[in-house]
Amino acid sequence: MAWRVILSVLFLISSIPRSVAVGAPQVPCYFIFGDSLADNGNNNDLDTDAKANYPPYGIDFHEGATGRFTNGRNFVDIIAELLGFDEYIPPFATAKGGDILRGVNYASGGAGIRDETGRQLGDRISLNHQLQNHMVTISRIREMLGADAATYLNKCVYTIWMGSNDYINNYWMPDIYPTSKLYTPKQYAVVLIEQYEQQLKTLYSYGARRLAIFGLSEIGCTPAEISEYGTEGSLCVDKLDGEVMPFNDRLKPLIHELNRNLTGARFIYVNTYGISTTAVPAVPVTCSTCCEVKEDDQCIPFRTPCLDRSLQSYYDGFHPTETVHMEVAAIGYRALLASDAYPSDPGLDIASFTALPTVGSITSDK
Template identity: 35%
Template sequence: MEWKMLKLLTLWSLHILCLILLHMKKANAEVPAIIVFGDSSVDAGNNNYIPTVARSNFQPYGRDFYGGQATGRFCNGRIPTDFISEDFGIKKYVPAYLDPKYNISDFATGVSFASAATGYDNATSDVLSVIPLWRQLEYYKDYQKNLSAYLGETKAKDTISKSIHLMSLGTNDFLENYYTMPGRASQYTPQQYQIFLASIAENFIRKLYDLGARKISLGGLPPMGCLPLERTTNIMGQNGCVSNYNNIALEFNDRLKNLTTKLNQELPGMRLAFSNPYYIMLLIIKKPDLYGFESASVACCATGMFEMGYACSRGRMFSCTDASKYVFWDSFHPTEKTNSIVAKYVMDNVLAQFLE
């Protein structure tokens, strides 16, 4: 009996020690801010302040966010970057750069330049008149100037070099642009288009590097053929995942992974990580019960088959009562619970290297 008690106390002591070491590791990690570029997967509300229909600043969006506030996040609550920011011990959510409620004192510890419905390709952002990636970079340059005025030039440069720059985009380039609009498909084969997008990603990362960024996470594509919208329209495939879209995601992710290796070799002091959400998302979708979900093919909002944005607002009376039982919030975007699982996976398996 005493031996068992001693063993339990030893295990408990080791557990406490591990927690203390993890806390010390985070405290000494020197990640002062989370800086975000991308699309609706990480847009914290920038689209609220531009003339576009790609918005979500109304109920039922945000119903599980702090205060039940619809911030412009395409979710019932928080998005992955919010959870990542909290995991780094910075703050519970990352604000949108264009939101007038916030200023440089808020942005000094985290800011999102992301815009829903955008992509690497300028033609993608033109579809719904949203913020292109090049414009996000211009906002970032303005942010750096404001940060220098606020912190002083030396501390601002130090902050930029130690902050994690997160990129999450690409899905819209294929689903909203290449496979929907006539332009790019007539110019490029799917493989050529991937090369075109990867070259834009490379140029963007090089520009971030030239501006002082040293810790960058390049996000991959999810299994986009399994989004409820794609499954709803896959009638011939009995509403299963669209394998062609998933294969494209896998191919493009391989290109981004290779790009990561290349740039780490070519850019001195660079720590570029490839954050791949594909396999964890696919596991959640294929085996939702493992994570406590009841539905992976139909979303929470309205009928759950094709609604997002304003269509969710019109159909809110039909929305589910408990979003935590659903993998997807609307036909394109995960629920807060799914975002938290994916964020933890990426944090533990990829971003933890920035704590070293």
């Protein structure tokens, strides 16, 4: 696995500068749905504990602490660079005017596929709510583009990474949520996938045709879960990762079904499982977090983080460093191995979206 990491990082270094890329975008717009791994400021003004708009978050980002849960760029920032955008995609909370024509980031820390997920943290924008926000954006785009809006949206790239909080801030909190008492891990995965399927179909009905769906990573490898449960001699908390795998196992067949049944759709599954343990092969995953953390495993405000951030996998108890985000973006944008993406035919990755013909249209105004 280490050679894949080296090739991916070298590809990124040769493809993009540290600042935003310059040049005509390969697609007209990029829409982002997700949780704290992609959030770039949507939670800043919410009444929530899931915030990252203070130092030492953003210590390596040119704008400082913006609400990104890492030290620098997150993976959607890097994908935007690779797609050729000369500015990062704005958060829905602040996007206005013509800015929305290049895309919107709806991601929210603590959010999940299920609406109740993360409620103990305070306010958050669930995937259902993110879809409602996207409909607001579509209405504005229609006002600007009129009849051309449908074709415009068909050409955009969409990325979705959801589900981690449905375990961390739901299933694994039996004192707050009943899900672990109602469902076995396999049953819970079925329930999540069934709801996720409807949400992805809704996004398709809104005009999305080029969608990259990111699978769940090894949540049991996060410093927070390792500290909470211990590893019993393993690299990660195997029990937790074993409960997550049924979700990924059901996500791949769902991608196949959506591609088969939805006219003009091109869904891909991006395999992020294992990245946290291979992106920085020289550093054990059990190493301490880069920043000093509070009881909730987020960074203590204004404390000085570690100096070797590029050699660390995790910045706080749950969120990776920019180095890991680079690896995620690399395999999502251009898969180097057949195992990086599904379907595994050559060239099926985000980069391949830029050459797809426009097919289909917006079919619903939900």
